[in-house]
Amino acid sequence: MDENTLMKAALEEAESELCYVGHSLVHEGYDTATIALALDLVRIALWGGNGDGKGPEHFEAIQAALKAKREEEGYGEKLERTCVACGCTDSRACPEGCHWVWLSTEKPVGICSVCAPAFGAWAVGAKSHG
Known part of the structure; x- marks a missing residue:
């Protein structure tokens, strides 16, 4: 399997998993903004667009929005229940x-x-x- 085929297969798996996790969490009342932004990045890389009119020219802005949302949510902090x-x-x-x-x-x-x-x-x- 060449690198491009391997990368495409990996991104398709990531897209599928993000959709499944996001769908499950949104129905439990969780904020899924970071999942939606990560999914936008994967779809732009995989398909050239996120399905909502944003293409490669928006990649860096979406990446920055994801980073900002993670910081706002305390990403990386271990919150023990x-x-x-x-x-x-x-x-x-x-x-x-x-x-x-x-x-x-x-x-x-x-x-x-x-x-x-x-x-x-x-x-x-x-x-x-x-």
């Missing part, structure tokens, strides 16, 4: 073991499987809080 009830985290689970039952889309907090029963149906999304 913490259970609001017991304080377990991504790196320190409950002694009996646990997993996330609910996670905030705005802050690195959630409710673990050990604490969820105390929160009732709200913890598993059956009803809204408040």
Whole structure:
């Protein structure tokens, strides 16, 4: 496989994965602006345009917008999620073991499987809080 064919195949895989992840996250209420910008870059490199009228002449501006959005979001900072009830985290689970039952889309907090029963149906999304 020559370099161009290899690069095209890799970019097609990246495009497919970004679409899948972005679609999944947007339906969970997450901000997917960085995924959309990265997808624009991949599509410009792969197809010569992002499908929304922006071509290679926009590549650097989109790249700068992606960098700015990442900085705004604190890209690279490790935000460890913490259970609001017991304080377990991504790196320190409950002694009996646990997993996330609910996670905030705005802050690195959630409710673990050990604490969820105390929160009732709200913890598993059956009803809204408040």
